[in-house]
């Protein structure tokens with residue numbers, strides 16, 4: 001029997017930030033249209049392709065007898081999203097795996113739900129590895145300061161396991177948008193210019209091209225002594241959170257021995273209690289100012305919710321805010337964009353802000369739980385209420401945010417936030433719209449969650465709830481702009 005003729009397709013991205021995903025997608029679509037089975041095609045990276053590989057002419061007519069010219073291919077959104085992430089993985093086999101899954105999806109629309117299927121399991125695993133690498137990059141990049149012809153320039157060198165710089169760059173652009181900085185990796189590099197607000201990608205760089213030490217070194221060391229968290233010093237936690245391969249670029253490593261000596265007992269008891277009860281407590285920095293909290297939050301593994309969410313969603317707003325809004329947890333959109341209240345509920349909330357004259361930028365908005373919880377139904381990720389254990393696990397972050405901001409008024413959006421801050425006996429429809437002193441703020445108040453309004457099918461009822469929410473918002477806003485009233489006895493339990 002003759003061996004099937006194997007077609008080699010070379011993925012050769014021209015730009016340093018390009019993962020090759022778009023090229024693969026176009027080639028894969030063409031192959032699908034020609035009904036080319038996965039074992040008759042081989043996708044290769046240009047850098048690893050053999051010199052005899054062909055750049056195909058991609059205008060072959062569809063093979064006769066295929067239905068694909070009349071039937072559009074079945075390409076679920078969730079597959080495309082995963083494939084775009086998997087493209088950044090270093091495995092040379094990822095393109096073939098993606099094509100295999102794509103091919104099989106045409107005859108088995110439920111394939112992605114069969115988690116024990118070897119192809120699906122492999123796809124999930126490489127997506128997870130890329131996300132994990134991204135998480136590490138966000139946590140372990142350290143900039144060094146130099147002066148060049150254009151002035152101050154912050155440079156970091158990092159060696160990610162996968163080619164993730166283009167995926168990681170938006171995080172740094174958002175965090176350090178006013179600084180001029182560059183991140184160099186062996187694969188490629190990116191430079192951010194705050195004046196033109198542009199990020200330019202360039203070739204990879206050797207470690208020696210980045211400054212080794214600077215005056216910021218002392219700052220980093222003090223900073224890490226301050227935000228030091230003994231849980232990081234537990235050997236197993238340390239191996240998983242701060243892999244040895246990154247140590248050489250982490251100035252704080254120099255202060256670890258001293259910190260270890262002081263922390264040993266604390267680590268032991270914290271890790272023991274962490275096993276018994278999920279809690280974010282071991283991940284809370286010792287000096288929890290708002291920027292330090294935001295820096296530390298992505299490393300939280302205080303409960304299991306971090307495992308499936310895309311990213312953690314930090315609170316947003318100025319540390320000088322006098323009004324803090326606390327929601328339940330990020331939704332699908334928030335999980336994708338990394339900011340609270342940016343989905344449909346946030347839209348309704350902003351409409352209400354507008355109607356009652358609230359300046360949204362002056363508020364601090366956050367959630368009781370910082371990771372999205374959902375169940376996957378086909379393409380959709382359906383919001384799932386957090387369990388009480390998850391709300392409790394995440395409470396240290398909320399408390400630390402409140403402590404850092406010390407808002408005059410806290411407005412709980414919905415029952416989860418209300419029960420978290422006002423106690424389990426709080427009944428939203430009975431008790432909303434009343435100011436209550438708690439240990440968190442002299443004036444704590446709760447209102448209807450905008451998602452509850454959106455879920456209300458009865459139009460008249462939804463309108464009434466919206467009106468209630470607006471009244472409560474207006475009260476909270478106006479109180480937050482007055483000098484604080486004298487303290488009164490609490491009505492609700494303050495042990496919440």
Ligand code: URA
Nearest residue numbers: 327328329330340341
């Ligand atoms: N619902 C919430 O409670 N918080 C968000 O951030 C979005 C929707």
Ligand code: SF4
Nearest residue numbers: 300302303370371394
């Ligand atoms: Fe940590 Fe909260 Fe996320 Fe759980 S939900 S992992 S406690 S940040």
